[in-house]
Amino acid sequence: MSMEDLYQEIILDHYRKPKNRAPALDNEDVHVHHSNPLCGDEMDLRVRVVDGNLDAVVFDGEGCSISQASASAMTQAVIGRELKDGLELAEDFRLMMHGDEPSRADDLLDGVAFQGVSKFPVRVKCALLGWMALRDAIETYQSGASAHSVTHDD
Amino acid sequence: MSMEDLYQEIILDHYRKPKNRAPALDNEDVHVHHSNPLCGDEMDLRVRVVDGNLDAVVFDGEGCSISQASASAMTQAVIGRELKDGLELAEDFRLMMHGDEPSRADDLLDGVAFQGVSKFPVRVKCALLGWMALRDAIETYQSGASAHSVTHDD
Amino acid sequence: MPFDVPTLRKEFPTLQRDLDGHRLIYLDSAASSQTPVAVLDAMDRYYRWSRSNVHRGVYQLAEEATDLYEGARTKLATFVDADPRGIVFTKNATEACNLIAYSWVRRNLGPGDALLTTVMEHHANLVPFTYAAKDLGFEVRHITLTDDGQLDLDAARDLLADGRVRFVAVSHVSNVLGTINDVATIADMARAANPGAIIHADGTQAVPHLPVSFRDLGIDSYAITGHKMLGPTGIGALIARPELLDSMEPFLSGGDMIRDVTLDGATWNDIPHKFEAGTPMIAEAAGLGAAVDMLTELGMDQIRAHERELTGQLIDALAGINDVTVHGPRDLDVRGGAVSFEVAGVHPHDVGAMLSSTGVCVRVGHHCCKPLMKCLGSNATARASVHVYNDADDLPPLVEGIEAARSFFAR
Amino acid sequence: MPFDVPTLRKEFPTLQRDLDGHRLIYLDSAASSQTPVAVLDAMDRYYRWSRSNVHRGVYQLAEEATDLYEGARTKLATFVDADPRGIVFTKNATEACNLIAYSWVRRNLGPGDALLTTVMEHHANLVPFTYAAKDLGFEVRHITLTDDGQLDLDAARDLLADGRVRFVAVSHVSNVLGTINDVATIADMARAANPGAIIHADGTQAVPHLPVSFRDLGIDSYAITGHKMLGPTGIGALIARPELLDSMEPFLSGGDMIRDVTLDGATWNDIPHKFEAGTPMIAEAAGLGAAVDMLTELGMDQIRAHERELTGQLIDALAGINDVTVHGPRDLDVRGGAVSFEVAGVHPHDVGAMLSSTGVCVRVGHHCCKPLMKCLGSNATARASVHVYNDADDLPPLVEGIEAARSFFAR
C-alpha cells in the first residue's frame, strides 16, 4: 500500500484548493445532502440547471482528503454538461471505482487521478460520495423535486 | 481405550446373569423410576424395608451392559444394610466414579470392578444409574413417600 | 472416474493416527467430518500473515482479512448457487435455524397459524420452532414417515390443506435415516396451499455430500454447517433469498450490523451484514472457503457417485450380519451415506465401545433426533456414516467389530 | 520484573512480517489482538489428532475432544475467578450480550421498567438493549461522562433514584477512552436503589489487560471475546452467576442444550449446556485455553504494569505533537491502553492511511461507539492501542507518521 497510489499530486491539489466549494448557490434548483454515518462524512451538493444543462454545481462538507478532492474534481468535470451526460459520467466514474477502465477518461478530467483509489476498498466510498450526490441531485431535479437527503451504507 | 479396562469379566457376568432383577417385589415399600433420556436408559428400582434395613432390592430396566451390570452388583452390595449405610455406600461408589479410590472397597463387593469405568466419562452415568436410583429410593422412603420418578442429565 | 481415496486420505491428518495398533477408521462424518491440511493451511495463513479485524480498517492487514472473509462468502455462494448477499455467516447450523426462528417465525406467526415440520428433524431444526410455538401459541404439525423411511407426502398434503401453514421446516437429508427429501416438491405443495408460505430447509447433511443449487430448490432459506463439510468448527451459514432477508428484522445486534446508532435506537446495515453482529469468524471463513475449494475440485457429482456406491456396500455389509437391522430407505437414489442400525440384544453403547476398541469410530445414541427415535420404536441406534475419505476397506473392520460385539454381549 | 517484549514478540507470527521494508507495528489490539504460536498449535493439535465432535461420543477421539472443550471452560473459569458452570461459550462478546438481552432483559422488562447503560458503550453492549426497549417499551437511561472521560457517578445515582432500574449494562473498560469503570461501585449503587437489579458488564477490553475476578466484581454477568485476548476468532463467553443462568430460559435452542425432546416441546439440559446449542467452537475453545495459559504465565499483574507504563508513554508522545488532542482520562490508574486521538485539520482516514504506508496499524472511525463520538463532538477518531507485544520502540514510528500526515495534509 503506497501513499503515492492513493494520494496523487492532483488529488492533493484538489484537497488543498478545492474548486466550486461553497455553502450556498444563487438561484439553486436542487440541494441534496449525503452522509455516510460509518465514517462520518457529510456532503451538501447544490445544482443550478439552465436549458437542461448543469449550469452550476457547488459542494460543501466534511470528510477525508479523498472525498473532498473527488467532489472538487467532479464539479469541474460536469459543469456545463447535459443532465443525462452528467449521469453517464457518474456511472463511468462508479465503474472505474469498481476496477473497470474508464471509457471516458478525457471527460473525467482530473477525475481519472482517482483510479488508484479502487485498490483501496475502504476508500472507494469516499471517492464516490460527491458523484453519488450528483447523480441524486440530477434525478431529484428530473423528478420535479428540489431537495433530497441520503444516508449511505458502508 | 481397551475393552478389558471397561468390560471386566465380573461385569460381563453380572450383565449376562443379573442378580435381583425382577419386574415386581412383594410387599414393596418404595418404587422409583429413573431414566436418562440422552441415552435412553430406563431403570425401575423396588425396595422393601424391614427394621430400618434394606430387606430386598430388585431392579428392572433397559440399558447398556454397564448400567445393567452395575445395578445388579449394587443390589448384592446393599441388601441387608441399614438405610443410612446404603446411602454412604452409594456416595462411596459415586466418588469412585469421579476418580477417587473407594474407601469401602470390600463393602462394594463386585462394585469395585467398575472402577475402570471412571476412565470413560461417557459411561460413568451408566454405572451410576442404579446407585442413584437406590439413593433416591432410600430418600423417598425416609421422606415418607412410596414412589418417585427422576430424569437424569447427561 | 471416481477419485483415488487412499491418496486423498493422506490429506486428513487425524486419519493417519494409529489407535493401539489399529488404523483409525472414521465412520462418524455425519457428526463432524475430518479436516484436510488445505483448510488448516488457509486458517494458518490468516493467523500468521494477516491477523487483524475485518471491515473498515484502512491498513493493509485489515484489507487482506476483509478480502479473505468476503471472498469466502463469494466462494460459498458459488458453491451452493446462491446470491452472496443472501449468505449470512453463523457459528453453526443451529444458529442459522435460530436466526430464521427469531427473525421470521417469532415475528410473523401467532394463534391460528401453523408451522409444518417433520418427525425426522434434527433438534436444531425442530426445537427453535416448538420453543417459539410455546411462547406464541401457533400450532406445529409433523409430516410422518412411510414404511421405508421417507416423508409421507400424502400426509403432508393433508396437513397443508387448510392453508394455515405459513412456515415449513424440513431437512434436506436426514442424519439418521439418510433419506434425501424432495424439498422442492414440498415447497411447491406448501405454496400451492398458501402462496405466502416460507420454506426453510436444513441442508446440513446435504451440502457436504450432494450437488446443491439453492436456486433450484426454490426455497426461502437453508441452514448449513462448516464442520461437516471438511471445514473448521465454529462456522455455519444461513442461505436465504435476499428479498426475504431484506424484509426481516435483525436477530443478533451490536457492532458491524448497524448503519447508525443513537442513544435510543439504531438503523440497520444492508444485508447480509445486518445479520452479522460483532467480530465474525474470520479464520473460520477462510477455512470454509478452502473446504469449498476442495469439494469443488473433487467434484460434487463425483463425491455423490462415490458415496452412493459405498453406501450401498455399507448397507449390504450391515444387513448381512445376523440380528442386525438397518434403518432408512434401501433405494440409493433417495438416500445419503448416514446408515443407522441396531444389533438385537446388544445396546448401542456396547456396540460403539466394542468398535472403538479396534479403532472404528461410529456414533451411538439418539443423534439429536429424539422424536424420530420414538417413531423407530427405539431409544438409541448406532450409526456409521461416510465421506470422501472412506472406501470399501473401511467396511470389514466395522463388520468384524459388530460380530465381536454380538458374541461378546450375547446373553 | 516486566517481561521481555522483543523476545515475546517472536511468538506472534504476523508481527514478523515486513511491509514494504517497514517493520509491522501493530497498534490495533483493541480491535483484535495478535495470536501466538502456542494458540495456533493448540488448535492444530485438535484438528490433526483428535478431530471429532464433542459430548456423548463413545470413542476415544470424541472423549479427547470433549476433554479439550470442557478443559478450556475450566481454564477460563479459573482465569476470571468464576464458577465453570457459569461459563457459556459464545461466538463473540456480541452474542454474549445478546444472550443476556434475550434470555433475561426481553423476558423481564416492560413498560414502567428502566434499563441503565452509559454513553460510552460499544454498540455490542448497547444495541441489543435499545432494540429490546423498542420492542418492549421499557425506558433506557444513560450515565454521562465527566470532563476527563469517566462515568459521572453522581449522575448515575440520580438515574437510579426512582428504583425503576432493573438492569444495568456497563463496560468495564472503554475501547475508545480507555477508561476503567468502577463496575463494583455501580453494582452496589444499583442494588441499593433496587435490590433485585441485574448488573451486566462488558469485560471485552478488561480481561485481556487487567487481572479480573468475576466474583470480586460482584456482578451478575460479564461478556468477553477470545480474539482480543490472544485467542482465536469465533469464540467468546458469557460469564454469569450459576443461579442467574439457572433461572433463565434458553436463548439459542437445538441439539446438546436439551434434556428431552418431544414433537411439541422440550426440557432443557443443565447449565451451562442449556445455553450452548449445536456443535460448539471446539478448536476455538482449545485455542482460547492456550491463550489463557499464556496470559496466566506472563502474569496479569505484570501485563497490567507493562501496559500502564507504555500507555503513559504513548499518551505523552501523542500529546507532544502539535495539533493533536488525546481523549480519555490522564490518570493512568483509571485507564487502559486504548488511546484515541485527533489531529486538527486532518481527517482520521488520512492519518490512518499515512501511518499504514510505513507499517503502523491503527484503527480510525467511530469504533462502534457512535453515541460516544457524538459526546466527543466528533465523527471519527484515530486510536492506537497496546498489548503485551508492544513496547516503547513502537512509539517513534507512530509519532513520525502523524507528523508526516500533518505536513502532508495541512492546507
Ligand SMILES: Cc1ncc(COP(=O)(O)O)c(C=O)c1O
Ligand atoms: C468494548 C467492546 N465491547 C464489545 C466488543 C464486541 O466484541 P466482538 O466483536 O468480539 O463481539 C468490542 C470489540 O469489538 C469492544 O471493544
Ligand SMILES: Cc1ncc(COP(=O)(O)O)c(C=O)c1O
Ligand atoms: C441434520 C442436521 N441438522 C442440524 C445439525 C446441527 O449442526 P450444528 O451442530 O453444526 O449446528 C446437524 C448436526 O449436528 C444435523 O445432522
